[in-house]
Amino acid sequence: MKAGLIGKTLGHTASPAIHEKIYRAMGISGTYDVLEMPPDQLEGNMKYLAKDGYTGCNVTIPYKRDVMPYLTDISREARIIGAVNTIHFTNEGAFGYNTDYGGFGRSLEQAGIGVAGRDCVVLGTGGAARAIIQYLADKNAKSITVVSRLPHSKIEFDDFTKKIGASEIDYQSFETSHAGDVLVNCTPVGMFPHIDGCPVSETCIMAFPAVVDLIYNPKDTELLKMARRHGARTLNGMYMLVAQAVGSEEIWMGREISSSVVEQIAKEMERLYE
Incomplete structure (x- = not known):
């Protein structure tokens, strides 16, 4: 599994730690990269990520709307909301979702x-x-x-x-x-x-x-x-952050992840910010 987070400035993101914990909990091998990029490189990088073996990426500020024109299709909830925070790269194209919801x-x-x-x-x-x-x-x-x-x-x-x-x-x-x-x-x-x-x-x-x-x-x-x-x-916001990350992984893995995984990771992550 190869995934990452697309954003402009990502110095303090907790996402890599959360996804690594998900991989350990599910017993799979995976990496989660921090993918900072300027706006003028967004389109080119989207094409590169798909070719470079990424299963998917999360999207954060300020690109949740900006990535939408470069996607093959967008889920109902993401289309209605008008924001994508999860991209799934497949042989058929790049598909957008909103797991914040x-x-x-x-x-x-x-x-x-x-x-x-x-x-x-x-x-x-x-x-x-x-x-x-x-x-x-x-x-x-x-x-x-x-x-x-x-x-x-x-x-x-x-x-x-x-x-x-x-x-x-x-x-x-x-x-x-x-x-x-x-x-x-x-x-x-x-x-x-x-x-x-x-x-x-x-x-x-x-x-x-x-x-x-x-x-x-x-x-x-x-x-x-x-x-x-x-x-x-x-x-x-920690439980939501972990839950949306789990939602992304469920899309990428094609399987459900127990709520007990969300609860355990949220507790572990909260200790870092006490």
């Missing part, structure tokens, strides 16, 4: 956080946010509010939220008027090395009984610390 769902289930019939708020408008928004819509969230610095400034994202039935507001409006049931942070605010950052005020955070932060480094962001101070159920 299923990884987020598995992490919510593990944490006991339900979204059906709930008012949900998502911070951010990137590729991961699109997967989360689509998942919330598919799982019958009562309402979905997306908070961004410049609402309605991205035409494609605007079209996406309109189809979903989500509303868009700015941070000032959220600070003054919004509460809900589930808050999900899809921004990098609070991520290492800027660990003192928090995307919204404690006044906003305390209004939510469940708070999810897709950041995994550090394990406990300021957002999650504040949420717990007010009794919220919290979840960081």
Whole structure:
């Protein structure tokens, strides 16, 4: 098995360690490479990877949308979301998937956080946010509010939220008027090395009984610390990160991987960021 991660700047990625743990757990031989590349080399490198024996690659910031024109076909969920984070190279071509969607769902289930019939708020408008928004819509969230610095400034994202039935507001409006049931942070605010950052005020955070932060480094962001101070159920991004990695490997291997593997690796990885 030969796989890797495509991105622009990947200095602190945990993905190689996670995939190596998956290989050990499954008893197979595999390598997982870090594949940093500038935007102008993306198309050429995609062709090279397919010829160089890669079974598949994950895709991260800022290329989750950029790789899509170079793929033979794209799965339903990735097409609807408008972002690809997993590529499978086969004799028939390169195929795109989005395992962030299923990884987020598995992490919510593990944490006991339900979204059906709930008012949900998502911070951010990137590729991961699109997967989360689509998942919330598919799982019958009562309402979905997306908070961004410049609402309605991205035409494609605007079209996406309109189809979903989500509303868009700015941070000032959220600070003054919004509460809900589930808050999900899809921004990098609070991520290492800027660990003192928090995307919204404690006044906003305390209004939510469940708070999810897709950041995994550090394990406990300021957002999650504040949420717990007010009794919220919290979840960081590590379980989702491992679950989406397992989802990718399931595609590449053509087999299911037990949830116990996800749980064990997530626990091992979390210890690195305590």
